[in-house]
Amino acid sequence: MTNTFDVLGIGNAIVDILTNVNDDFLSSCDIPKGSMQLVNESESNGLYKKLGQCIECSGGSAANTIASLASMGSKTAFIGKVKRDQLGAVFKHDIKSLGTSFTSVAATDGPATAHCLVLVTPDAERTMCTYLGACVNLTTDDIDEDVVSNSNIIYLEGYLWDPEPAKAAFRKAIDIAHKAGNKVAFSLSDSFCVDRHRAEFLELAKNDIDILFANEDEVKMLYSTDDLDQAVKQVQQDCDIAAITCSAKGCIVISKDEIVNVAGNQVALLKDTTGAGDAFAAGFLHALSNGKSLAECGALGNLIASEVITHIGARPDMDLKEFVAKNT
């Protein structure tokens, strides 16, 4: 494949605001641990006031994946909506800083650039409250036909199903990609997100998705079953390739012909699991773009995830080319 880009990500353009909290804090705020909740501006402000000192860094699920892909050397592009404000400038700087093409036009009015309050508990689990802000203004106009048709794989996040106008943008991108003979990858994002959009995600999985990413909870939620084996069988029928992450245990990679379990990597110091799934998808897609076997794709996914969870923040804090060279 000789397209300009290996992977184009389309997703919510978000700046993360990370802080440490304890479990009691989540209970007292009635926030389900491990979830991604949508909050409005006033709810976000109310919660932010209760938080201790934070750090800010660019986030967004698909954007994190693209950042890790770029750091490994993949040719990448990203489409997402920020506002022309300080956090929008931060997001734009960071996504471009690794060589990713980012030409989405920033909104000059309307809501501020999106942010996500990421609450990290002592067990390194992250719980997220997202204010979608400017992301609600991503429309079909933002889907650049040239970029989509010149990307071997387009990678979409389930979270993009939350802001209503983005659904049409999402469908437009899928149509262009498939007409150009390119692959569509999709992350289920979060079991609560799957619960919100289950019927539509099932239709997507059956008809539109070539490569599906999910964790155990998400794929079970998608197929309304408590039985992981059952969910694996169903996803095998629906998608050409699926990768199910199983936390520390590693992942299950599924194609029409095989189901492969790939053991996870040992992590000496688990600090913050934010972005683990995003990093996994990056490793997987980078290997896939380079013609590796599905087991090798799963292994690289596991490896990149193991880097991101050793530090605060969802994006790599080192050159992943060097990291991969040292660890493979």
Added chain:
Amino acid sequence: MTNTFDVLGIGNAIVDILTNVNDDFLSSCDIPKGSMQLVNESESNGLYKKLGQCIECSGGSAANTIASLASMGSKTAFIGKVKRDQLGAVFKHDIKSLGTSFTSVAATDGPATAHCLVLVTPDAERTMCTYLGACVNLTTDDIDEDVVSNSNIIYLEGYLWDPEPAKAAFRKAIDIAHKAGNKVAFSLSDSFCVDRHRAEFLELAKNDIDILFANEDEVKMLYSTDDLDQAVKQVQQDCDIAAITCSAKGCIVISKDEIVNVAGNQVALLKDTTGAGDAFAAGFLHALSNGKSLAECGALGNLIASEVITHIGARPDMDLKEFVAKNT
């Protein structure tokens, strides 16, 4: 002493933008390693474009000290100027989140909230390029007489000498503090900063400063000598108390009666020295506020500095009350 606050910090209100660079990058940009340079908006933007992915967190030298003091349980206040923008909201949130009183009115027009591009090299040394932004609008009007006269110690940073109008604010605060019988502590901030303002800093040291903080380079620069012992003798004449930090070796604490060397703490993983001096001052002042000996003040300063340099960012990333309890 029964004042409302143990320590009031007055300083530049800055959000740090941190990233990793290598030594060649500093050379290619002609930035002296380890320095704090002032840059204008266009220089800052030009440099920012060349940087890889960054993280943002609240900074500012005196503000960092106050944050660590608050985390240890000192009663604190801070005076500094932000603009009413997104990074200003970040700064305000973070300084207040630990219980510090912060009532400085944000500017509604003029330059944006200040930021500092912090370039961290593989040896964990930090090199800083600061855009002062809204800090240039700190004036005598911002010096709240009630707060100053109700603070046992006011803590001022040398960097505050850079934005011209802040000098008058600085002098007003010193006058109020001394009239109220309170102590004035001062950090020399940076040897380049001392070089810019040496004559005035010497006058301050002789006439106005009760407690002086400096590192070896700064105190030698102040007294225009290459001989540390010589500088120590001079500062002993000028100030009631001085604390000279000597990187990993620890610190020298100086009063009229004694000169005490306090050995530094072993650090397993040195990651980013940003804020080491600020953290030292916090530990020192917290112990001083609690009636400890000068050797104990130096030891607590060393301990708090040893926490801050094990992670990215200039402020503690854990509850320092717990950290101190575990390590003393």
